[in-house]
Amino acid sequence: MSDEQDQDYAGGHIDTPVPEMRSKRHSDPIDTPYPVDGIAARPQPQYPAPRFWRLRQRPNPYFMGRESLMVTLHNTFQRHAMVHLLGPRGSGTTQTALAYAYRARPNFDAIFWIDGEDATIARFDLVRTGARLDDRWKDEARLQDQIEAIRAWMKTHLRWLLVVDGASNADVFRAFPPDPPTGRILITGDTPLGDAAIEVVEHPPFTHAQAGLFLAHRSQKQRDKFTGALVRHFGCAALPIFLAGAYCQVTDTSLEDYLAALPAREDRKKKEKTPTNAPALGFTESTRIVVQRSLRYLSQNDPAALEMMCLCAWFDTEDIALAMLCDGAPFLPKRLAGCVSDPESLNRALTLLHRLSLVQFEQNSIAIHAAVQEATRDLLDQDQQFAWLMTALRVVREAFPVESKYGHPIPACSMLLRHVYAVTARSEQSTNLREGTGLLLNHVGLYLHACRELDAARAAFERSIRLAESLYGQVHPTIAARVNSLGVILQEMKRYPEAHACYERAFHICETVYGPAQDAALGPAHRSMLTMPSRNLCQVLELMGDIPGAKAAYQRAIKVFMEVYCWNHSLVAESMNGLGQLFLKEKNFPVARQYFEKAIQAEENADDPDRGNLGRFLRNLGQCLLDEDNFREARACYERALDADRKDYGPQHSHVASDLIGLGKALREVSLFEEAHRAFDDALSILKARSKGASREQANIWRQKGRTWMEERAYEKAVECLNEAIVTLRLAEGPESPAMGPDYFYLARSLARLDRHAEAESALKSALDLHVKRAWMDEETLGAVCGRLCKALKEQKKVNRAIEILQDLLACEESRNGQTHESVGAVAYQLGAMHQAAYDYDAALECYQRSRDIYEATRGPQDSRVQRAIQRVELLQNIV
Numbered sequence: 001m002s003d004e005q006d007q008d009y010a011g012g013h014i015d016t017p018v019p020e021m022r023s024k025r026h027s028d029p030i031d032t033p034y035p036v037d038g039i040a041a042r043p044q045p046q047y048p049a050p051r052f053w054r055l056r057q058r059p060n061p062y063f064m065g066r067e068s069l070m071v072t073l074h075n076t077f078q079r080h081a082m083v084h085l086l087g088p089r090g091s092g093t094t095q096t097a098l099a100y101a102y103r104a105r106p107n108f109d110a111i112f113w114i115d116g117e118d119a120t121i122a123r124f125d126l127v128r129t130g131a132r133l134d135d136r137w138k139d140e141a142r143l144q145d146q147i148e149a150i151r152a153w154m155k156t157h158l159r160w161l162l163v164v165d166g167a168s169n170a171d172v173f174r175a176f177p178p179d180p181p182t183g184r185i186l187i188t189g190d191t192p193l194g195d196a197a198i199e200v201v202e203h204p205p206f207t208h209a210q211a212g213l214f215l216a217h218r219s220q221k222q223r224d225k226f227t228g229a230l231v232r233h234f235g236c237a238a239l240p241i242f243l244a245g246a247y248c249q250v251t252d253t254s255l256e257d258y259l260a261a262l263p264a265r266e267d268r269k270k271k272e273k274t275p276t277n278a279p280a281l282g283f284t285e286s287t288r289i290v291v292q293r294s295l296r297y298l299s300q301n302d303p304a305a306l307e308m309m310c311l312c313a314w315f316d317t318e319d320i321a322l323a324m325l326c327d328g329a330p331f332l333p334k335r336l337a338g339c340v341s342d343p344e345s346l347n348r349a350l351t352l353l354h355r356l357s358l359v360q361f362e363q364n365s366i367a368i369h370a371a372v373q374e375a376t377r378d379l380l381d382q383d384q385q386f387a388w389l390m391t392a393l394r395v396v397r398e399a400f401p402v403e404s405k406y407g408h409p410i411p412a413c414s415m416l417l418r419h420v421y422a423v424t425a426r427s428e429q430s431t432n433l434r435e436g437t438g439l440l441l442n443h444v445g446l447y448l449h450a451c452r453e454l455d456a457a458r459a460a461f462e463r464s465i466r467l468a469e470s471l472y473g474q475v476h477p478t479i480a481a482r483v484n485s486l487g488v489i490l491q492e493m494k495r496y497p498e499a500h501a502c503y504e505r506a507f508h509i510c511e512t513v514y515g516p517a518q519d520a521a522l523g524p525a526h527r528s529m530l531t532m533p534s535r536n537l538c539q540v541l542e543l544m545g546d547i548p549g550a551k552a553a554y555q556r557a558i559k560v561f562m563e564v565y566c567w568n569h570s571l572v573a574e575s576m577n578g579l580g581q582l583f584l585k586e587k588n589f590p591v592a593r594q595y596f597e598k599a600i601q602a603e604e605n606a607d608d609p610d611r612g613n614l615g616r617f618l619r620n621l622g623q624c625l626l627d628e629d630n631f632r633e634a635r636a637c638y639e640r641a642l643d644a645d646r647k648d649y650g651p652q653h654s655h656v657a658s659d660l661i662g663l664g665k666a667l668r669e670v671s672l673f674e675e676a677h678r679a680f681d682d683a684l685s686i687l688k689a690r691s692k693g694a695s696r697e698q699a700n701i702w703r704q705k706g707r708t709w710m711e712e713r714a715y716e717k718a719v720e721c722l723n724e725a726i727v728t729l730r731l732a733e734g735p736e737s738p739a740m741g742p743d744y745f746y747l748a749r750s751l752a753r754l755d756r757h758a759e760a761e762s763a764l765k766s767a768l769d770l771h772v773k774r775a776w777m778d779e780e781t782l783g784a785v786c787g788r789l790c791k792a793l794k795e796q797k798k799v800n801r802a803i804e805i806l807q808d809l810l811a812c813e814e815s816r817n818g819q820t821h822e823s824v825g826a827v828a829y830q831l832g833a834m835h836q837a838a839y840d841y842d843a844a845l846e847c848y849q850r851s852r853d854i855y856e857a858t859r860g861p862q863d864s865r866v867q868r869a870i871q872r873v874e875l876l877q878n879i880v
Contacts, residue, residue: 055113055163057360057367059102062218062242065210066096072201073100073186080199081181084167085188087203090283090371092238093188096203097163100186108183109159112150114176115318116167116189118421120448120456124414126150126176143409143451151178158182170195211236218245219255226255233262233281239371240286246357247294262289284371291375294356304339305349309358310384311336312368313376314392314426316418321365321399322346324416328395386430393427396420397440406450413447420444428467438467442482445489454493461486480509484533491536496544503540506533531571534560538578547582554579570610573602577617584620589628596621615645615655622662631669638663654690654697657683661701668708680705694731696739702728703743706750715750722747738776741767745785748792757795764789768805772812782813783826790834799838806831825854829869836876845876 076083087093101111114125127146141149154160154176160183164173168191177185187198206214211231216223218241234240248258281289298306311332312320322340329337339345350366353359360367377385396419401412424441427433445460461482468479487502510533534557541550554575561571580595599617603609618641625634642659649655664679684701691698706721725743733739744767751760767785771777777785786806793802810827817823832847852869859865 055098055101055111057098057362059099060095062214062245063095063099064217065206065214066092066099069096069201069203070100070103074104076199076201077184081183082185082195082198083187084193084198084200085186085203086192086200087188087190088205088237088283089190090237090239090287091190091203091205093190093203094165095238097165097186097188101161101163104161107159108161109157110153110161112160112162114162114164114173115418116164116172116187118418119172120453121418121421122164122172122176123147123453124417127409128411128414141408143453146409147176151176154178154182156182160184161186164188167191167193169193170198206236206238206241208232208236211238211241214238215241215245215255218242219248220245221248221255224255226259230255230259233259234286234290235281235283237283237286239369240283240290243287243290243294243357243372246355247290247297250352250355251297258293261293284374287371288375288378291358291372292379294358295376295379297356298352302349302352304335304345305352307333307336308339308349309353309368309376310380310388311391311395312359312366313373314389314423315396316422317370317373318367319365319415319418320367321415323364324395324399324419328391328398331391331394331398333391386432389423389427389430390433392423393433393436393440396423397436400440400443402443403446406447409451410447414451417444424463428463431470434467434471438464438471438478438482441467442485445482445485449485449489449492454489458486458489458493461489475509475512477509477513480506480513480533483509484536487533487536487540491540491543496540499540500537500544503533503537507537531557531561531564535571535575538575542578542582547586551579551582554582568602568605568607570603570606570608570613573599573606573613573617574610576602577613577620580624581620584624584627587627589624592624593621593628596624611648612645612655615641615648615659618644619658619662622666626662626665626669629669631666635663635666635670638666652686652689654687657686657697660686661704664704664708668704668711671711673708673712676708677705680708694728696729696732699725699728699732699739699743703746706743706746710746710750713753715753718750719747719754722750736770736773738770738774741770741776744770745781745788748788752788752792757792761789761792761796761798764792765805768809772809775816777823779822779826782823783830786827786830787833790830790837794837799834802834803831803838806834820854820857822854822858825851825858825865828854829865829872832872836872841876841879845873848872848876 622637
């Protein structure tokens, strides 16, 4: 809605224009005085509380009538780890779970409470609960790391309870606890989950007698005939009875007077009494009638409290922080703004709402039952609904911390997500609120991306894009920016074709709106709009394996970046480096080297160089020089990279460790073995200091040390280092990590040098077993491994065993890659050699001929492999 439309809006109550989204400090919950007037004091626990827990509400002092259900829950948990408390809406499953959690607290060291309706909100709830696990907890850690820390704690402890409130799908919470659960899980809701591992405990509504006792207890009135009449009128659902009893207690209204004033009696043409056998109203209608009566009382006694109910009806049901309402005071009606700004008025309003049981107040936040919210919204006319929805959207937007780039989870954002989802689900349906809704969803998508919640981030961006398209059409800079962000999410989800389509669309929009980059660079367009889609397009094409397309994209990007930023800029340098890496993969070393050198030159001369870029480009050039066997220049490159990264990051950074590994490899190639070992040891100490566990990088260092000892012909030490590499990888990635394949190969070579042929055979067999499970070798490596294995078996006079292994491997390669793949040719050649060693010349000739035909078709008749196979074929033809 524009400012003019906002000021002219006659049906609302808001006179403040929508502000621009801006970066603001992260609000902390204010220390609001706790409302005590009319609210029962917090009961003192009879038993020690769990070591840490988070229950959203205090125990309900009016809870009653579920004693047998409590016993059933306790007994069921003796036999089952997961229990589903299944009952119809409004029967009080949440209150029963809350009461059980309080009563059972001596049995648990920890109690977690999460929302079961949305998987993303459930994850944030769990992290918020687990933040008290220990003093080492870091809010800025990755969300998944925080969840894994909680899961690891659950796995090693038995005394914990996880309450999943309102679950409609078991997948929401299944990933949190260990499988099978070591603790207990209590699930509430009205939807059967259909999981055989979850024991169902029925949570029936009150009986007529129980409902009458509950009404009398809540209203603090004597039980009489009007109690039963009121129960018959509303049915036995707990919520409307609870609200009606609270109203009678607060207003000192008798049950007879309350019953007489009900709309169902007033609407009758004749004033006869309602028959005792009249059907009860449904849960929704009963709640609406009771809430309407309570809201009418608020309008007469505290209009600010009524306005607070109208506002809170649009948020999520839980954790409506008073800090959010206070931060949004400039957007509230004057009466409500004055109330939230004055502690006494706020305390008075909250006290009245709590006494009427319309809200629950706990730890500077309030909670409202979903049915109460629904009833409140239904009682507003269309203009009022729009006005309060617009107010709720503004309040949430103001409270949500806005950053251009979120780096890690922020508790303030995490707590607001549930309210963002609740408000935007309705505001995106309103044409006049789509702009603000789309902008908020865009920031939510950026935040969820920082938290690595990729599915939720994708959904947020898609909603934001749809809203922008409905406002601006298909071609607009706002759509280009959001489509580009969506592409980033899809790329990280490995959905490369969809990401590619997003980047192409964003680039096309930018060219359509701003024109060619050379002209647009002089216009009002932000430079990131001209460069970001091009940069991302290059990366996704490379990930898709489209090397020609990626080369063309990089060349186009370089042209765009030079037109926008001129030659000496980090983006130009990064594109040069990316193009160099493509040529390096193709083993076109001279061209790759030229691009790396241009990237280094552009970065060194850039006005605002990006930290770490120079070291990265120098490392890539060093690797290119190593592949070219230009070891002395490679050494100089790695030494320059080491100096640059130490300057940018300090001496203990992982990039410094990478530089040291490359330097060690260059030193090894020029036979400076002692200096190479020193470089590898320094890199290993850095990685061990940064990570307590094993990692692939540490295994790589042990591999490089082993290869260095092999060059020194110290094979015993090489065996020790290569075994350490295998153990490290096994710990870091599991027993089937394909990265262990090279370690087994080098280990076998070292063992063969020590004449330990049986151990060498075992190592090579392990390498082949890994390849069968998860292919890690190219054709050349596969041939080398098979050749080494055959040699080891021949030394042990096990030629037939070698033939069996190669035949099995040949069948595997045929099924995996087809009959004419190069890897089939490599195995066929080695199999022919084994048949030849076994004097089976016919079988050997057949294998050699097959290998020759495959290589001739794939590599051409002049390839060395073809010539070698031809020589073997001619030799055997003369023998046969």
